[in-house]
Structure formats: structure tokens, C-alpha cells
Amino acid sequence: MARVFSGVQPTGNIHIGNYLGALRQFVELQNDNDCIYCVVDMHSITVPQNPKELRQHILDVAALYMAIGLDPEKAILFVQSDVPGHAELSWILTCSSYTGELSRMTQFKEKSRNNESAGMGLFSYPILMAADILLYDTEIVPVGNDQKQHIELCRDIAIRVNNRFENTFVVPEGKYMKSAARVMSLDDPTNKMSKSAENIHSRISLLDEPSKIKKSIMKATTDSEGTIRVDWDEKPGISNLITIYSAFSGIDIPDIEKKYEGCGYGDFKKDLVDVTVEALTPIQERYAEIRKSEELKTALKEGAEKANAIAVPILRRVKKKFGLGVKK
Numbered sequence: 236m237a238r239v240f241s242g243v244q245p246t247g248n249i250h251i252g253n254y255l256g257a258l259r260q261f262v263e264l265q266n267d268n269d270c271i272y273c274v275v276d277m278h279s280i281t282v283p284q285n286p287k288e289l290r291q292h293i294l295d296v297a298a299l300y301m302a303i304g305l306d307p308e309k310a311i312l313f314v315q316s317d318v319p320g321h322a323e324l325s326w327i328l329t330c331s332s333y334t335g336e337l338s339r340m341t342q343f344k345e346k347s348r349n350n351e352s353a354g355m356g357l358f359s360y361p362i363l364m365a366a367d368i369l370l371y372d373t374e375i376v377p378v379g380n381d382q383k384q385h386i387e388l389c390r391d392i393a394i395r396v397n398n399r400f401e402n403t404f405v406v407p408e409g410k411y412m413k414s415a416a417r418v419m420s421l422d423d424p425t426n427k428m429s430k431s432a433e434n435i436h437s438r439i440s441l442l443d444e445p446s447k448i449k450k451s452i453m454k455a456t457t458d459s460e461g462t463i464r465v466d467w468d469e470k471p472g473i474s475n476l477i478t479i480y481s482a483f484s485g486i487d488i489p490d491i492e493k494k495y496e497g498c499g500y501g502d503f504k505k506d507l508v509d510v511t512v513e514a515l516t517p518i519q520e521r522y523a524e525i526r527k528s529e530e531l532k533t534a535l536k537e538g539a540e541k542a543n544a545i546a547v548p549i550l551r552r553v554k555k556k557f558g559l560g561v562k563k
């Protein structure tokens with residue numbers, strides 16, 4: 236039994252990249268591990284949010300967690316800002332981090348490019364993420380490949396503090412999917428699928444209707460060669476679509492390539508629409524039920540209590556190591 240922690244931002248549009256790259260592993264891990272999954276609302280306010288919408292998005296993501304199969308009896312599900320230790324530990328870690336290492340984070344560089352007034356929250360975002368992880372003595376962090384740099388930073392900070400004060404933190408490991416760890420955008424397969432891209436056909440959201448899924452897939456960028464095979468350098472578009480097909484159907488990539496030998500992109504895309512709709516329909520049905528139930532809020536409240544009970548003694552240990560406070 237390992238302690239597992241991960242989080243997803245409540246920014247709407249949870250897409251198949253989030254699902255295939257990260258959320259899918261959350262479900263697999265919950266049976267044999269001690270799992271904690273969080274809706275990281277404090278991360279989402281690194282950019283301005285409409286308060287009413289944010290509240291709804293928090294519940295949307297929590298309902299999606301349950302709809303994909305996370306069970307509050309097996310895993311702790313909660314909302315980050317309901318446990319005060321995240322913010323508290325984040326400050327302690329801020330004082331053990333360097334501005335140089337934070338300014339090297341690619342996500343920050345991308346988000347702050349050409350923007351002199353990029354927020355401090357965006358800059359220190361990876362420190363709050365490190366606090367999320369270290370607050371629970373986490374051993375394994377299942378995430379998409381795009382978070383690798385943040386996980387490495389978290390490990391560096393933990394090791395740095397341990398070098399000063401022995402045994403303060405457990406040093407966590409990232410866990411990345413072997414396949415579909417990085418789902419690419421449908422309209423520009425050289426970029427990752429993103430919640431915030433302007434073109435809604437660049438992504439498939441978990442709650443998209445079949446007609447929207449069809450439109451997005453049929454419009455997806457491919458190439459002029461016309462053969463269905465994976466070649467990320469020359470054919471990133473079709474490679475991405477084949478990877479999505481494989482992830483949803485459970486069929487290995489070489490078998491898909493064989494199955495579609497001699498077929499055109501149009502036929503393959505039509506089948507991909509079916510495979511995707513079939514995978515998402517049961518999730519959408521469960522989501523609709525859970526989202527309107529009272530059970531959801533009760534589960535989150537109980538989850539926050541359980542998470543807090545784990546966090547409090549760990550935070551006490553950390554504060555003692557740093558010599559903070561007088562309360563025992």
C-alpha cells in the first residue's frame with residue numbers, strides 16, 4: 236500500500252487528455268493503495284476566476300472524479316482549500332525555494348510570455364503543488380507527462396529540506412502513463428490538448444455530446460500520405476488519433492495499424508468517433524446522476540475531514556523541524 240496523491244484544476248472542460256493521461260490511472264490505483272485525490276481550487280485562482288463559475292466547476296470536477304469510477308469509500312476525494320495545511324506548507328516551502336529554479340519552469344515561461352504583469356501565483360504555482368504532495372507523505376504522484384518538471388522541482392525541494400533537517404519529507408515519485416501520457420491537440424498535433432485553447436474542436440471534453448465529438452474528430456488534422464500508422468515525427472496527427480483509439484478500445488497500436496491497412500482516414504475517423512462515444516457515454520450518464528445528488532457534497536466534506544486528519548500531524552512535524560510556533 237503506497238500513499239498516492241494527485242490533483243486536477245477545476246477549470247471546466249476536463250478533456251480526454253486529462254482522462255487518458257492522468258485520471259485513468261487514479262482509478263486503477265485506488266484498489267491497492269492509499270489514495271488521496273484533490274480538486275485544486277487554489278491553483279485555479281492563479282488566473283482570475285468568476286466566483287460563481289468556480290464553485291460550479293469545483294463540483295463538476297468532483298462529480299467527474301466519481302463518474303470515472305473513483306469511490307469515496309476507497310479513496311479520499313476533497314477540495315484543496317477545505318484543508319488549510321496546503322497554504323501553510325506552501326509558505327514554508329516558498330522559503331526553501333529559489334527564484335532561479337521557478338523561473339525555469341516551462342509552464343510559467345509559456346504563460347507569462349509577453350506579459351509583464353504575470354501574477355505571482357503563476358510563478359509560485361509549483362510550490363503550492365509541492366505542498367499538496369508533501370503534506371501527505373506522498374510516495375506516488377500519477378500525472379500527465381506535462382507535469383514532470385513540477386514533480387522534479389517538488390523532489391528537489393524535499394531533498395533540499397531533508398539535507399538541512401533530516402527526515403522532514405518523504406520524497407515522492409511521479410507516475411506517468413506508458414501510452415497516451417500526452418494527448419495532442421486535434422487541430423495542431425504539435426501542441427498538447429489543452430483546456431484553454433480557443434478552438435473547441437482542438438479537444439474532446441469528457442462531457443461532449445456525440446455530435447460535437449464527431450465534428451471534432453472528422454475535422455482533426457492529419458496528413459496527405461493516407462496510411463494509418465504511427466509516426467510521431469512525420470505524422471503526428473494520425474499518430475495522436477491512433478493513440479486515442481488504442482487507449483479507449485484497449486487494442487494495441489500494431490493491431491490497429493493492421494486492422495486499417497488499406498483504409499482511408501475517413502473510415503478510420505468514423506470508427507474512432509464510435510469508440511470514443513462508447514467510452515464516454517457511461518461516464519456521462521453517471522456524471523448526470525452524481526452531479527445533482529447531495530451525496531457529492533457529503534463525500535467532499537467527509538473527504539476534507541479525512542485529509543485534514545492526515546495533514547495535521549505531518550504539518551506539526553514540519554513546523555517543529557523548522558522551529559516554528561510554540562504549540563505542541
Ligand code: AMP
Pocket residue numbers: 242243244252253254255256257258377378379380381382415416417418419427428429430
Ligand atoms: P490540469 O487540467 O492542468 O489540472 O491537468 C490535470 C491532469 O491532466 C494533470 O495530471 C496533467 O498532467 C494531465 N494532462 C493535462 N493535459 C494533458 C494532455 N494533453 N495529455 C495528457 N495529460 C494531460
Ligand code: TRP
Pocket residue numbers: 240241242243244275278363364367368376377378382385
Ligand atoms: N499542476 C497540476 C496540473 O496542472 C495540478 C496539480 C496541483 C497537481 N497540485 C497537484 C497534480 C499535486 C499532482 C499533485 O495538472
